[in-house]
Amino acid sequence: MKIHKNLYIGGKVQGVFYRRSAKEKADELGIRGFVQNMPDGSVYAEAEGEASDVLKFIAWCHIGPEAAKVTEVKVETSELADFPDFRIWR
Secondary structure (H helix, E strand, O other): OEEEEEEEEEEEOOOOOHHHHHHHHHHHHOOEEEEEEOOOOOEEEEEEEEHHHHHHHHHHHOOOOOOOEEEEEEEEEOOOOOOOOEEEEO
């Protein structure tokens, strides 16, 4: 079953290749959606795909790349958006 989650990721998540690493993980898991930096220093992502894959992606988001220090991940359920792929939004 496909699901869609909105992720608000806080901590030291900008300037540590978080977005690029998130795209690599999403592509590996077959997740579609996007990731972007926010003005407050956080990262926002939307992820959709098979429930088990999205849950794996969320688990990765709690850790992030090696240089990141994730302090919180807020997760909200949303409607499917039928993204064509996973992209980094500027």
